[in-house]
Amino acid sequence: MEKFYFVDNGRVANAVLVWSYARFGVAGQQWFGLFSGVLVLALLWAFIATALPRAGMRVPRGVPFLVASIVTVLFLLGSPNTYKTFYWPAASVSHTLPPVLACAAVIPVLRATSQRGRVLALLTVFVAGLILGTLSEETSVVAVVVLASALLISGRLFPEARRRFLRLCCAAGITGTVIGTLILFTSPGAQHRRERHYTVSALAPETLLASLRGFAHIVITCLTTWQYLGAVAAGVLLALLARAPRSGLTPMKNQMLCAGAGAGALLVSGYLCTVITYPAFGPTVATSTRLWNDYLLLYILFLVFLGTLLARAWRHRMRRTGPAMATGAGVFALVCLSLAGSLTQPRNRHDRTGREMGPPRRPSTRRSRRRRPGPSVRTHAPQRNDRTLRRRRTHRLAGRLRRRLLRPGQRHPSRQAPMRTRKPRVHRRFLGATALVPVRTQALASS
Numbered sequence: 491m492e493k494f495y496f497v498d499n500g501r502v503a504n505a506v507l508v509w510s511y512a513r514f515g516v517a518g519q520q521w522f523g524l525f526s527g528v529l530v531l532a533l534l535w536a537f538i539a540t541a542l543p544r545a546g547m548r549v550p551r552g553v554p555f556l557v558a559s560i561v562t563v564l565f566l567l568g569s570p571n572t573y574k575t576f577y578w579p580a581a582s583v584s585h586t587l588p589p590v591l592a593c594a595a596v597i598p599v600l601r602a603t604s605q606r607g608r609v610l611a612l613l614t615v616f617v618a619g620l621i622l623g624t625l626s627e628e629t630s631v632v633a634v635v636v637l638a639s640a641l642l643i644s645g646r647l648f649p650e651a652r653r654r655f656l657r658l659c660c661a662a663g664i665t666g667t668v669i670g671t672l673i674l675f676t677s678p679g680a681q682h683r684r685e686r687h688y689t690v691s692a693l694a695p696e697t698l699l700a701s702l703r704g705f706a707h708i709v710i711t712c713l714t715t716w717q718y719l720g721a722v723a724a725g726v727l728l729a730l731l732a733r734a735p736r737s738g739l740t741p742m743k744n745q746m747l748c749a750g751a752g753a754g755a756l757l758v759s760g761y762l763c764t765v766i767t768y769p770a771f772g773p774t775v776a777t778s779t780r781l782w783n784d785y786l787l788l789y790i791l792f793l794v795f796l797g798t799l800l801a802r803a804w805r806h807r808m809r810r811t812g813p814a815m816a817t818g819a820g821v822f823a824l825v826c827l828s829l830a831g832s833l834t835q836p837r838n839r840h841d842r843t844g845r846e847m848g849p850p851r852r853p854s855t856r857r858s859r860r861r862r863p864g865p866s867v868r869t870h871a872p873q874r875n876d877r878t879l880r881r882r883r884t885h886r887l888a889g890r891l892r893r894r895l896l897r898p899g900q901r902h903p904s905r906q907a908p909m910r911t912r913k914p915r916v917h918r919r920f921l922g923a924t925a926l927v928p929v930r931t932q933a934l935a936s937s
Contacts, residue, residue: 500677503625507583522579526587527566533594534558540600548733557794560724560822564790567829568717571779581780588622588629589787595619599659608655615659616666623670628763628784630671635759636788637663639751647744688769697768704776705764709757712782712789720825721790725797726804726818730811745799752792760785 494505511518535558542549566586569575575586595618598611623630640647641660648656674680690697712718763784768775775781797818804814 494679499683500674500680501584501624501626502673502677503621504583507587507625508580511579519579522582523577526579526582527562527576530566530587530590531558531562533590534561536597537593540597542728544600547728549728549731553728553731557724557728560720560826561787561790561794563826563829564718564720565783565787568715568720568790569779569782569786570711570715574778574780575783578780584626585628585780585783588626589632589784591625592618592622592629592633593787595663599656602655612658612662616662619663619666619668620670623667623672624674625670626784627671627674627766628781630667631762631766632759632785632788633667634664635762636755637667639755643747643751646747684769690769690772692765692769698765700773701761701765701768701775704768704773705761707776708760708764708782712786717825717828718790718793719821721793722797722800723818723821723825725794725799726801726814727797727822728794729798729801730805730815730818745802749792749795749799752788752795756785756788756792759788 494501494508511522514521535555538558538561539554542554566572566576574581576582595615598607598614602608602611619630619633622633637660641657641664644653644657644660763781764775767778767781771778771781801814801818805811808814
């Protein structure tokens with residue numbers, strides 16, 4: 491933890507998560523993908539199962555798990571570079587897990603009904619914001635923008651009975667996130683990181699324009715990736731399988747207000763994340779897909795909400811829901827089948843210049859020849875004994891002597907073509923001497 495805070499990047503919470511898998515060595519990195527995938531699915535399942543009743547939607551028991559599954563699959567495997575977004579523990583800790591942890595911090599707020607539960611929810615939101623501030627700068631920006639948007643539309647969106655409590659929760663989350671971000675920004679590790687990697691200023695006009703172009707490329711890539719239609723299909727199935735709503739966001743005006751606020755928060759937070767990462771990554775910020783995960787989960791949840799709006803509009807105009815449900819189920823299954831290959835073989839990787847590196851190579855079973863360390867290299871590898879070194883030195887000297895004794899254009903006897911005639915017998919005592927003389931001398935010695 492001291493190394494992260496004083497030397498590396500200042501992310502204290504990131505150091506705790508890295509220690510959780512690094513202490514197991516290679517096995518921890520190999521099994522991190524499985525455990526992180528199960529954790530993401532469990533947290534998103536709990537979040538969706540808690541948010542649906544608060545939104546006035548009564549659905550069958552298996553529907554929240556179905557929606558959480560497709561959101562998890564798209565979030566972990568829908569990226570163009572699944573190696574760095576899911577399989578690589580370092581990138582997953584910094585950009586994949588923080589948005590999910592932010593969603594998990596909302597669960598106590600949605601379930602709070604008593605005075606003690608509300609106090610516990612406020613403390614949870616504040617501590618979660620403090621942890622996010624010391625975990626990931628980009629996720630902190632997304633959380634602050636989303637909470638500020640919810641705070642602005644709370645007067646028209648939330649009922650009066652819970653309006654004051656939800657505003658307090660938004661303020662507590664923003665305060666905790668800002669404090670954690672200040673701790674991270676003023677740490678010696680963050681200053682050392684800026685000195686090493688930052689080449690331009692984030693507030694320079696050229697940087698802002700370049701970040702805008704990079705974010706436009708990211709938006710086009712996300713909009714043209716057809717697998718994200720699975721989130722819209724999940725929203726359609728969710729709304730069509732829901733029963734008659736009780737109380738919630740039933741007016742279409744409130745729904746459109748929520749959709750507009752979500753789209754605005756997504757665009758603003760995505761652009762700000764691109765701006766703060768451009769000084770370190772440069773033009774490759776548009777191709778470093780692991781940086782998208784900080785706001786990619788918000789994009790997927792927004793697509794699910796758009797799917798519910800489409801299904802409600804269909805139900806309002808058409809009484810028959812069979813064709814829409816069959817279409818949604820077909821798209822859902824097609825997306826799952828298309829992303830199943832990412833489990834066995836990750837998609838292409840990219841280096842810092844944006845070039846594709848291909849999937850990671852499997853470790854070779856052949857023993858690699860270890861180089862002998864130089865005088866400036868310190869290693870604890872066992873050295874060869876003196877007998878082996880003397881033997882190799884003798885063979886090298888003998889080879890040099892043979893090459894010097896041979897005439898120009900003459901090949902060594904061991905490299906000559908094999909003769910069909912029977913070779914003359916040579917006494918063992920002359921083998922060592924004849925190996926160092928030319929071919930004519932060997933013929934005389936053999937005769």
